[in-house]
Amino acid sequence: MKEDIISAMRAIAGEASVLTDPHDVAPHMIDWRKRHSGTAACVVFPRSTEQVSALLAYCNEHRVKVFPQGGNTSVCGGSVPDHDGNSVLVNLAKLNRIREVNAPNNSITVEAGCILADIQSAALDADRLFPLSLGAEGSCQIGGNLSTNAGGTNVVRFGNARDLVLGLEVVLADGRIWNGLRTLRKNNSGYDLKNLFIGAEGTLGIVTAASLKLYPKPSARATAMLAFDDVKDAVSQGLSLQGQFPGELVGLELISRSEFEISLKHAAKTRNPFEATPEWIVLVELAASSGTSEALTERLTDYLRDAFEEGVVRDAVVAANEQQRADLWKIRHSVTESNVREGMGLTHDIAVPTYRIPDFIGQASEALKQHYPDATPVVVGHMGDGNLHYIAMFSHDYWAAVDDKQKTQLELSHVLYDIAAAMGGTFSAEHGIGALHVPEMAKYKDAVEIELMQSIKRLFDPLDTMNPRRVVPN
Ligand SMILES: Cc1cc2nc3c(=O)[nH]c(=O)nc-3n(C[C@H](O)[C@H](O)[C@H](O)COP(=O)(O)OP(=O)(O)OC[C@H]3O[C@@H](n4cnc5c(N)ncnc54)[C@H](O)[C@@H]3O)c2cc1C
Structure with missing residues (x-):
């Protein structure tokens, strides 16, 4: 089976665009923080929307699972495959043209694999600003940013990734291409489908291009x-x-x-x-x-x-x-890099109404002191959005000796998420769900909301080809 998949991918994307050598494949199989890993039959780098379409049509027909990957900077285990080994990892890095910069229209149309920093530079060259900005901007891709509805440091003024999108081009799980690359500011012609794919973390299709809003360049x-x-x-x-x-x-x-x-x-x-x-x-x-x-x-x-x-x-x-x-x-x-060096930081990407931030920090610190006295509270956050990265930092030595790490992490996290939930907050403000937070979806989201999400997933991806076991609990 594996050989058939590799041959099919080579026929679609070309020999040079399909990696199988374990050494070449390895960096794509482990996440940025080295906490999540998986295996796949191969890594494919499509160079056109048509190639993405052909490979998804093949995978869907042959029941091969597909894991999309951007810059692999996810911090919730969303960007690497599971351990099935017969899946295909699709990295969008080679689909990276800037298709159009339209300064009079204040818009830019880019392919999914464009690095965020390159889009910012292209906008500045046209005397414009593309305001999405985050620590990983030198390596994350716009397709990943939109799929996680990334936030970052300018949300207080410009909103998150969703607020910057005018249109999308998406390849659906069965290979159909939806061209929604409009650059209109107003368009009330039916359901706003683009917003389903933004933040879907690759569970509904692969984003191949996007039209984005530009702003005046600050002087x-x-x-x-x-x-x-x-x-x-x-x-x-x-x-x-x-x-x-x-x-x-x-x-x-x-x-x-x-x-x-x-x-x-x-x-x-x-x-x-x-x-x-x-x-x-x-x-x-x-x-x-x-x-x-x-x-x-x-x-x-x-x-x-x-x-x-x-x-x-x-x-x-x-x-x-x-x-x-x-x-x-x-x-x-x-x-983020410094925390990785410091110790084992259990990060909680919570949001509460902004004015409740001091209450959250007070209650969370009290709970840590009481239940996990070996953890140091470390806080960094986008205060203007009510979004805190509340980190329980353990020394590497302490964490190495913890028996059931998964259980400890889950219990500690739920203590903090319960505090946020009681304030009308969320357990996932900007990093997304990935593989890590699926249990929290089941615990903290409304049952009706989960049912609707499951229905949407079934409608767009009835064979569960795209990023299985991510985001929506079964
Ligand atoms: C140092 C550092 C700082 C960070 N700071 C922030 C921050 O301030 N704010 C913030 O929101 N996040 C932050 N992050 C998290 C991360 O950078 C973002 O989630 C980013 O948007 C992910 O982009 P990526 O290209 O790396 O996607 P990946 O990590 O490769 O993938 C993320 C998810 O998107 C899916 N995906 C990727 N590309 C596509 C596509 N074209 N179509 C469909 N699905 C796709 C993947 O399957 C996966 O589910 C940070 C991470 C690091 C390492």
Whole structure:
């Protein structure tokens, strides 16, 4: 069977686009954090939508499971196959043309395998901004970003990936191509199908191209790091910044002292901008498409001076130039890699209503202290969206000695997810479900919602060809 699959894939995509050598295949079979792995008959790199269509038609007809993969930066076990071994992993890296940049229409049409950073650069070349931005932007692909409805650091102003999409091209599980690549701002002609594929994590089809919104390129930026003794003050100051700079506030990130120290410890070329490390840090960024950075920075500085005098902000570092701005962001963008080096971090990608963040952090820390005293609470989050990455950090040695790791992880996570749920929050804000969070879907989602999702899955993929056992519980 395996040989038949490989021959069919070679016939469709060409010999050079199908990997079978264990050495070549290996990096695609393990996830970024090296916590999830699988096997497949081969890895295929289609170069056109037609090739994706042909390979899905073959796989669907021959009952071969298909696992789509983008940049393989998923942090919930979504980007690697299961252990069946007779499946096909489809990596979109070679489907990576920018089809059109339409500056007058403020749109860009790209293929799924385009790296996010390359799309940002293409937009800047046309004097425009593509605002989706996240730590993995140098390697994640837009197809993966849309399939996970990625968030990142600009959501507070521009929304998440879903909000940036005008149209999609998708190959369905049976190989049919749906060309929904429109670039309209308004289109109420029936069900909005594109939104089903966004965030579906490859369970309903393979996204092959997307038309995306562009924005004016900012001419001015102002960036600052603020220090707080108390998370309540950090959040109330963040809410007040949102009111003070509507339309200009593009980033509002919260970092705990523990996370700040981990990032400074492990990330190269970072330095502590504060004389005394604060308990809580807020990274704030303003951007505007008119005026100068100097003028915007002055307005932010004036505002912060007042806040400082009121005694809420303990200290503040305002970036005076582009290098200082990059240095502040480097600390924030280095947290994921640094956490991997620090220990075994059990990450919880929760969201609660923004004003409940201090309550969540208080209750979660109390619960950890009581039930898991060996865990250090580490917090980093997109505060403006109410989205926290709440990490229970264990030392590598401690975690190596834990008997039933899966059970421990599940129990600990549910303690934290219960706290978020009681506040009207969610267990998955931006990373998605993948293979990791399917049990939480069953536990925390409404039964009617799950039934509807199962019906949609059956309608789009009746033979369960696409990314089986992901996202929707059976
Ligand atoms: C350092 C770091 C920082 C991160 N920061 C953030 C952050 O701030 N915000 C955030 O939201 N996430 C973040 N992530 C998580 C991750 O980067 C995102 O989920 C990203 O959107 C995944 O894109 P990818 O191309 O790597 O997709 P992959 O990881 O390869 O795949 C993700 C899912 O999408 C499916 N998929 C991929 N391509 C397609 C396609 N073309 N069609 C259909 N399905 C497809 C896969 O099957 C899988 O289910 C971070 C990860 C890292 C490592």
